[in-house]
Amino acid sequence: MKVTVIGTGYVGLVTGACLSEMGNHVVCLDVDPEKIRILKEGGIPIHEPGLLEIVQRNVAGGRLEFTTDVEAAVAHGTIQFIAVGTPPDEDGSADLQYVLAAARNIGRTMTDFKVIVDKSTVPVGTGDKVKAAVQDELDRRGIRLDFAVASNPEFLKEGAAVADFMRPDRVVVGADDERAILLMKALYAPFIRNHDRMMVMDLRSAEFTKYAANAMLATRISFMNELALVAEKLGADIELVRQGIGSDPRIGFHFLYAGCGYGGSCFPKDVKALIRTAADAGQPLQLLQAVEAVNDRQKLVLVDKVVARYGEQLTGKTFAVWGLAFKPNTDDMRDAPSRVVIAELARRGAKLQAYDPVAVPEAQRVLAGTPGLSYADSARAALEGADALIIVTEWKEFRTPDFEALRESLADRTVFDGRNLYEPKLMRSLGIEYHGIGRP
Numbered sequence: 001m002k003v004t005v006i007g008t009g010y011v012g013l014v015t016g017a018c019l020s021e022m023g024n025h026v027v028c029l030d031v032d033p034e035k036i037r038i039l040k041e042g043g044i045p046i047h048e049p050g051l052l053e054i055v056q057r058n059v060a061g062g063r064l065e066f067t068t069d070v071e072a073a074v075a076h077g078t079i080q081f082i083a084v085g086t087p088p089d090e091d092g093s094a095d096l097q098y099v100l101a102a103a104r105n106i107g108r109t110m111t112d113f114k115v116i117v118d119k120s121t122v123p124v125g126t127g128d129k130v131k132a133a134v135q136d137e138l139d140r141r142g143i144r145l146d147f148a149v150a151s152n153p154e155f156l157k158e159g160a161a162v163a164d165f166m167r168p169d170r171v172v173v174g175a176d177d178e179r180a181i182l183l184m185k186a187l188y189a190p191f192i193r194n195h196d197r198m199m200v201m202d203l204r205s206a207e208f209t210k211y212a213a214n215a216m217l218a219t220r221i222s223f224m225n226e227l228a229l230v231a232e233k234l235g236a237d238i239e240l241v242r243q244g245i246g247s248d249p250r251i252g253f254h255f256l257y258a259g260c261g262y263g264g265s266c267f268p269k270d271v272k273a274l275i276r277t278a279a280d281a282g283q284p285l286q287l288l289q290a291v292e293a294v295n296d297r298q299k300l301v302l303v304d305k306v307v308a309r310y311g312e313q314l315t316g317k318t319f320a321v322w323g324l325a326f327k328p329n330t331d332d333m334r335d336a337p338s339r340v341v342i343a344e345l346a347r348r349g350a351k352l353q354a355y356d357p358v359a360v361p362e363a364q365r366v367l368a369g370t371p372g373l374s375y376a377d378s379a380r381a382a383l384e385g386a387d388a389l390i391i392v393t394e395w396k397e398f399r400t401p402d403f404e405a406l407r408e409s410l411a412d413r414t415v416f417d418g419r420n421l422y423e424p425k426l427m428r429s430l431g432i433e434y435h436g437i438g439r440p
């Protein structure tokens with residue numbers, strides 16, 4: 001099939017690459033000429049395991065193309081995916097300017113039937129706004145053309161995006177147009193082994209499903225983070241509690257890890273947006289407001305532990321920081337807990353020696369000007385001359401360090417672990433003072 005993907009961020013690029021891998025002819029459009037330049041030269045502008053190979057293979061096979069030319073891109077696909085950003089507006093609601101600009105571009109230039117598919121995470125009712133924007137452009141041109149609008153929210157996780165897209169738990173399609181539903185079913189057939197995984201529903205329910213999924217996952221994390229704080233007071237171990245409750249299939253093991261808060265480009269903004277949508281609808285979400293407040297607090301939990309150990313003023317102290325990205329296997333720093341931890345410790349006068357396997361260039365961009373912050377080339381180098389270690393992201397290479405070398409490098413032989421990577425008893429037996437999250 002001929003497909004156009006508008007936006008070559010995480011979602012657009014993964015969508016375009018995976019659809020071309022299944023034999024579709026995909027044209028990806030972006031307004032950012034720098035991104036398109038990188039893609040045309042055979043690179044990708046993000047770090048995502050396995051993606052570069054797929055992009056290169058399909059570009060070479062002529063199934064995947066990149067352009068900044070709106071007219072050519074819109075002319076190409078019968079299916080037009082909108083996969084642009086929906087960042088938070090000042091009041092927390094999703095800013096729809098990019099989605100509606102993309103919709104208008106389609107309406108302004110289309111010459112035949114199109115199925116316009118929202119893949120961006122958008123509030124309930126956006127499908128109607130997209131329809132109206134396209135129709136408005138057609139009216140301005142004084143022409144009548146047939147089109148359908150569908151919702152197809154994306155559930156991929158960064159760092160595992162290719163696998164998530166290629167083997168989705170489910171594909172949600174919201175549409176009331178039979179042609180759109182049939183085309184989407186055909187497009188996704190190669191990705192789903194089991195037809196139960198294709199869920200067709202009305203547009204509003206599909207839009208709501210995406211927010212409900214992220215809100216539920218964020219709620220589980222904040223719930224565990226709050227329990228972890230109580231566990232510390234009671235002398236219980238949140239890791240054992242996690243195993244104890246996760247083994248109940250009604251609860252399950254996923255997304256129950258306590259830590260230094262959730263970050264990334266989705267949970268924080270989508271929780272905010274859903275709170276806003278619900279308030280505007282006259283049905284405030286009290287639970288989700290608490291989820292957000294708990295997470296904001298949790299991002300400071302490592303700082304609280306450092307302050308409890310060293311005092312409010314940290315001038316003269318040096319900390320190694322392992323992990324900057326909001327999670328492993330990505331260089332994404334959007335709403336990363338490391339940003340809060342680093343800003344707060346720097347404000348208190350600490351020197352920080354940070355290391356991340358891939359996110360250092362991105363960190364240099366978003367943390368530029370942070371006093372006392374420097375970057376190391378390796379986890380080991382970050383420890384040199386440090387008093388203590390702070391772990392913010394659970395990269396695999398941090399899981400089994402040379403513990404003796406770690407102890408000897410740190411003047412105070414102290415580790416603050418925001419991701420509960422190590423056994424507290426083991427650390428103590430090695431002579432390392434260890435502060436985890438919710439562990440005795």
Ligand SMILES: NC(=O)c1ccc[n+]([C@@H]2O[C@H](COP(=O)([O-])OP(=O)(O)OC[C@H]3O[C@@H](n4cnc5c(N)ncnc54)[C@H](O)[C@@H]3O)[C@@H](O)[C@H]2O)c1
Binds near residue numbers: 031086157
């Ligand atoms: N990042 C994720 O893991 C993820 C997962 C699921 C859903 N989502 C949702 O998908 C959407 C996109 O997220 P992302 O992380 O890929 O965003 P992003 O910010 O990384 O990328 C968006 C891209 O769209 C481009 N763009 C903006 N306006 C455009 C226009 N009019 N025409 C063409 N290109 C345009 C931008 O230049 C940018 O390259 C968001 O709504 C997000 O919530 C993201």
Ligand SMILES: O=c1ccn([C@@H]2O[C@H](COP(=O)(O)OP(=O)(O)O[C@H]3O[C@H](CO)[C@@H](O)[C@H](O)[C@H]3O)[C@@H](O)[C@H]2O)c(=O)[nH]1
Binds near residue numbers: 154270
């Ligand atoms: O038990 C857990 C699981 C995750 N996290 C944190 O939660 C954040 C988000 O992690 P994850 O969900 O793995 O990454 P994202 O790539 O942001 O993916 C989420 O957001 C996407 C965008 O909407 C959705 O498509 C995905 O389904 C959803 O998992 C990260 O900071 C993690 O460290 C925890 O603290 N504890």
